[in-house]
Amino acid sequence: MTKLSVNVNKIATLRNSRGGNVPNLIKVAEDIERFGAQGITVHPRPDERHIRYQDVRELQRIVTTEFNIEGNPIPKFMDLVLAVQPTQVTLVPDGEDAITSNAGWNTIKHKDFLVEVIAIFKKQGIRTSIFVDPDVKMVEGARETGADRIELYTESYASTYSENKEKAIEKFILAADRANELGIGINAGHDLNLDNIQYFKANIPNLLEVSIGHALICESLYLGLDNVINMYLNRLK
Template sequence: MTKLSVNINKIATLRNSRGGDVPNVVQFAKDVQEFGAEGVTIHPRPDERHIRYQDARDLKPVVYTEYNIEGNPVKSFIDLVLEVRPTQVTLVPDAEDAITSNAGWDTIKHKDFLIDVISEFQRNNIRTSIFVDPVLEQIEGAKETGTDRIELYTEAFAHQYGLGNESAIKPYADCAELANKLGLGVNAGHDLSLDNIKFFSDNIPGLLEVSIGHALVAESLYLGVENVIQMYLRKLKK
């Protein structure tokens, strides 16, 4: 079954809006795992506008499932990941002022850089994944970097599926099939929700993990966190 990793950035955003420690991100991470989530994802940015670097350290002792840290591999991020040593690091080429991630890596243009960064993490026994657009050439380029996995950037699928265009799944399925043939693990994330997750997961071969944050937290406002996690798990079950 595809693993569900809950991105808790939005919980940190809510906490930071009042300057205190409510809601507590460490407790939330404990809770989502207790409710059935099979991983916790965070995406600290240099300005620490939601998840803070200290949060990454504080979460390490309590995440007993998959611990995934996403981010742009600037020096401070690399140092943090090497200190915390999560289960997985997902490399995302987001600009410092980006509201959210909005593109995958050009794995051909940035091949040498990615090789250097990925090899450093792997030497420290940290599984690596790189955020990519659903383009076959970029999957081939990802293989050349030595990464363990790719994470398919799913915003385009989610948008088109919401408009009724189910054919938007094809480039993702094709890329997943190629990744499987190349020996790359396949993750996915961005704008996946209760509305589209079953169709997506049913059509992506070898999908190992999805990372969901914004939609899951928003849906939980109406339906409750524990209930929503169980709903995702049922939809991901094959």
């Protein structure tokens, strides 16, 4: 079964919009695990506009499943990850002013930098993943950096799924097949939702983990958080 890691950034965004501590991020994370999710994901950004660095430290104390921290490996981020020691760190090349992640790494151009960063995390026993576009060459480049996994950036799949799902997933199948040949693990995330997740899972061999936040929280407004998490789990079997 593919693991479901729930990104709680949107919970923090809602809390921050009014100040105070409603909704309580820590309580929501505990409930998400209790409802069956196998991981918690956070993506702190330098301006802390949703997840705050202190949130990450507090979550580390209560998360009992896998804890995944995403972000651009600037010094402040790297210090946080090394202090918290999560299960996994996912390296994402987003700019400081990015609304959301919008591209994967060029693993060939940035190979030397990624090799250096990944070696630091792996020395501390932290599993490493690189956010990449569905491009065979980028997957091959990721393998050369020493990363344990890739996370396939699925925005292009999600945006064209309703038009032609077979075409939408073609590049992802090729990228996943190459990752499997190279022995690098496969994660996926970005704009996956209840409508498109099952088809993606069925066509990507050895998909280890999906990270879903925005869609899952939006769907929960209508269907309830407990219900939605279990709907995802059923689709990922």
